Amino acid sequence: MKICCIGAGYVGGPTMAMIAHKCADHTVTVVDLNQSRIDAWNSDTLPIYEPGLDAVVREARGKNLFFSTDVDTAIHEAEMIFISVNTPTKTYGVGAGRAADLRFIEKCARKIAEVSQGDKIVVEKSTLPVRTAESVKRILQANSKGRKFQILSNPEFLAEGTAIADLQNPDRVLIGGEQSPDGLLAIQKLVDVYANWVPREQIITTNLWSSELSKLTANAFLAQRISSINAISALCEATEANVDEVATAIGTDSRIGPKFLKSSVGFGGSCFQKDILNLVYLCQHFGLPEVANYWEGVITMNDYQKHRFARRVISTLFNTVSDKRIAVLGFAFKKDTNDTRESAAIYICEDLIKEHANLAIYDPKVTEVQIRQDLNVSVENPHVSVCEDAYTATEGAHAVLILTEWDEFKTLDYQRIYDQMQMPAFLFDGRNLLDLEALNRIGFEASGIGQG
Ligand code: NAI
Numbered sequence: 001m002k003i004c005c006i007g008a009g010y011v012g013g014p015t016m017a018m019i020a021h022k023c024a025d026h027t028v029t030v031v032d033l034n035q036s037r038i039d040a041w042n043s044d045t046l047p048i049y050e051p052g053l054d055a056v057v058r059e060a061r062g063k064n065l066f067f068s069t070d071v072d073t074a075i076h077e078a079e080m081i082f083i084s085v086n087t088p089t090k091t092y093g094v095g096a097g098r099a100a101d102l103r104f105i106e107k108c109a110r111k112i113a114e115v116s117q118g119d120k121i122v123v124e125k126s127t128l129p130v131r132t133a134e135s136v137k138r139i140l141q142a143n144s145k146g147r148k149f150q151i152l153s154n155p156e157f158l159a160e161g162t163a164i165a166d167l168q169n170p171d172r173v174l175i176g177g178e179q180s181p182d183g184l185l186a187i188q189k190l191v192d193v194y195a196n197w198v199p200r201e202q203i204i205t206t207n208l209w210s211s212e213l214s215k216l217t218a219n220a221f222l223a224q225r226i227s228s229i230n231a232i233s234a235l236c237e238a239t240e241a242n243v244d245e246v247a248t249a250i251g252t253d254s255r256i257g258p259k260f261l262k263s264s265v266g267f268g269g270s271c272f273q274k275d276i277l278n279l280v281y282l283c284q285h286f287g288l289p290e291v292a293n294y295w296e297g298v299i300t301m302n303d304y305q306k307h308r309f310a311r312r313v314i315s316t317l318f319n320t321v322s323d324k325r326i327a328v329l330g331f332a333f334k335k336d337t338n339d340t341r342e343s344a345a346i347y348i349c350e351d352l353i354k355e356h357a358n359l360a361i362y363d364p365k366v367t368e369v370q371i372r373q374d375l376n377v378s379v380e381n382p383h384v385s386v387c388e389d390a391y392t393a394t395e396g397a398h399a400v401l402i403l404t405e406w407d408e409f410k411t412l413d414y415q416r417i418y419d420q421m422q423m424p425a426f427l428f429d430g431r432n433l434l435d436l437e438a439l440n441r442i443g444f445e446a447s448g449i450g451q452g
Contacts, residue, residue: 004078012084020065113143150186155215161336176211233450243450268333310351330404
């Protein structure tokens with residue numbers, strides 16, 4: 001089968017690379033309008049960093065995996081077309097700041113309708129508001145000219161930083177489709193693709209709307225766990241309880257489970273906030289204000305956590321960070337990715353820049369260009385410097401902030417860092433990554449999140 005995927009981003013690229021890697025009989029072409037992104041996919045420096053991705057791409061590229069900007073040809077030739085374009089929060093008009101912006105999805109649907117000559121199975125891989133398949137279907141059917149289109153929903157559950165492991169060994173694959181003979185046939189075609197490496201019992205099939213809604217719900221539940229433990233971290237700080245101890249204690253309850261209970265500076269990434277806002281908007285649209293308010297609390301708590309951290313830094317540094325060098329270690333929204341979208345680091349840095357701090361930022365995978373773009377500061381801006389390593393960033397600093405849980409931060413020579421800092425040397429571990437007692441023995445005034 002020929003498969004096409006529109007959108008060569010964090011989802012389209014790795015997902016299609018895995019399908020090509022596992023299904024030698026299928027040819028997969030990933031297309032994007034962004035020429036430089038496609039060039040990067042075809043080069044030795046892939047546009048995204050994911051452990052294990054290089055090897056999977058290298059193995060399949062040029063054999064049954066192709067990256068191209070020729071969208072029309074790929075659609076024309078494919079029997080199955082994945083839509084994996086971005087669905088950001090709308091910034092204009094009705095629903096601004098909440099609703100999903102579906103213009104890229106609609107453009108894809110119209111392009112498929114325009115270019116297709118035969119029947120197609122169209123797979124929604126992007127995360128979409130429940131009932132989007134209805135709109136996609138109407139656009140396709142209104143332009144069908146006798147061709148048949150089946151729409152499937154196949155949301156992606158990979159997490160950045162572990163994308164390859166997640167794709168290789170997913171907890172489940174979810175496929176939603178129309179419960180008609182043609183719909184069930186289309187579902188089966190996609191089941192057959194995944195069944196090349198995913199055990200059949202882990203491939204869940206549902207109707208379209210359950211599938212679409214399950215993705216938003218999964219992200220809302222995951223983000224809610226983080227906001228819940230972060231809410232408790234604030235109470236820990238007020239009461240000398242320790243949030244890591246509380247997390248361990250509750251996580252051993254098999255009904256709760258130990259995962260996703262790590263307190264931090266707040267969640268980031270392109271999905272959680274966007275998808276919850278989208279859920280909130282949907283609930284409001286369907287006249288369910290209580291449900292909307294319930295989920296909106298998850299975002300409110302996350303915002304609180306990010307700003308609370310910045311406020312604590314300022315108050316601990318004698319209520320002023322003006323002209324003080326502050327080393328920021330970590331800028332990506334989590335370890336093992338170069339993605340900074342909605343990273344908590346952006347908000348914390350912004351709060352500190354407003355207080356005229358001088359930030360020295362280091363991240364192992366995020367480029368200077370990206371950091372400056374996220375903070376909206378040019379190279380001339382005296383308040384932001386981007387450093388080559390953690391030791392340069394911490395030279396002469398009044399405080400060190402750990403904002404991403406990169407493994408390499410665990411093994412830095414903290415004595416060396418301490419020796420080159422201003423005294424008192426403060427360290428704020430926003431990820432509860434380090435041994436605070438060991439740091440305090442060196443002489444640091446070190447604190448974590450929710451550590452009493
Ligand atoms: P991305 O922004 O990295 O990639 C989207 C790509 O689509 C871009 O390269 C863009 O140029 C391309 N594109 C947009 N319109 C196009 C068009 N009309 N024709 C051709 N290409 C077009 O986005 P990402 O992170 O891959 O996310 C895609 C979808 O997957 C979103 O709906 C997101 O919510 C969802 N998702 C993302 C996850 C993640 O970890 N990033 C995980 C699970 C789902």
